[in-house]
Amino acid sequence: MNDQSDRPLVIFGVGEMAELACYYFTHDSPRRVAAFTVDGSHLEEDRCMGLPVFAFEEIDAHCGPEEYDMFVAVGYARLNKARAQKCLEARSRGYRLASYVSSRSVTWPDLSIGENCFIMEGNIIQPFVRIGNNVIIWCGSLISHHVEIDDNCFIAAHAVISGNVKIGAHSFIGVNATLRDKITLGERTLIGAGALVAASTEENTAYLAAISPEAGIPSHRLQSLL
Structure with missing residues (x-):
């Protein structure tokens, strides 16, 4: 049940989540990833996975929302608020968000x-x-x-x-x-x-499970259990 649109895609982010998103969209969807984008204050490299990286503030000039969709590849920081905020910003600039x-x-x-x-x-x-x-x-x-x-x-x-x-x-x-x-x-x-x-x-x-304690027994004494 992939998003079947074949419109090219811009990925927000250049971290591990963005790399995974690029890989999955490329190998398991009709999408072509065209570029990455990040906030200008975090723009350190102009290439990611062989594709151009543009400042988010200027992305419209390179990959406008009339032709490109966007995916916001941000993790769960601040209980997903960081990703939610960037989705709102992308929508406000006219981008459709891919799934x-x-x-x-x-x-x-x-x-x-x-x-x-x-x-x-x-x-x-x-x-x-x-x-x-x-x-x-x-x-x-x-x-x-x-x-x-x-x-x-x-x-x-x-x-x-x-x-x-x-x-x-x-x-x-x-x-x-x-x-x-x-x-x-x-x-x-x-x-x-x-x-x-x-x-x-x-x-x-918040609900947290107890972490397993160290057993206090050298691992070599338990090797017969392996």
Whole structure:
């Protein structure tokens, strides 16, 4: 269920997320990535992955919104606020925001997905799922039936989100986190890696799993277990 537009694409960012976005769009979508862009204050190199890098303040002169779309490749800084703000700026300048869904994920024809979403490989997304704008879902997660994910969320790898869960805007779900069915996460909920959440959450709350302690036994004494 990739975005089937063949309009050329400008990627905002030059970090690892931007490099991944360029690779995925190039090898698994009809899109041609034409250039990168960053805020002028962060413009240090004029090339990225062999493509030109332009100051965002001047991008219209090089790749205007009447011909080019944009993807904002920014991570989850400040609970996705940095990415959300840049999406707003891009829209205000007339750009349509592209989304990507890996052909190596399992989806169904009724999947509802917004702008500037990025869904990587190995995800299973069941029927009746609704995904808002500017949502990133890393690889290998299960998004069960009737799940609703609001705008500006980030779901890390191998999360399990059970059926009828509602995830509020600007939330972060960590690696290997599990959400039981029929719960609602308030806006700006942070679920840490490996956490199990079995009840609805309030806004601006965080749930963190305990970190495994060092066993106090030399590893060579446990080699028989390997």
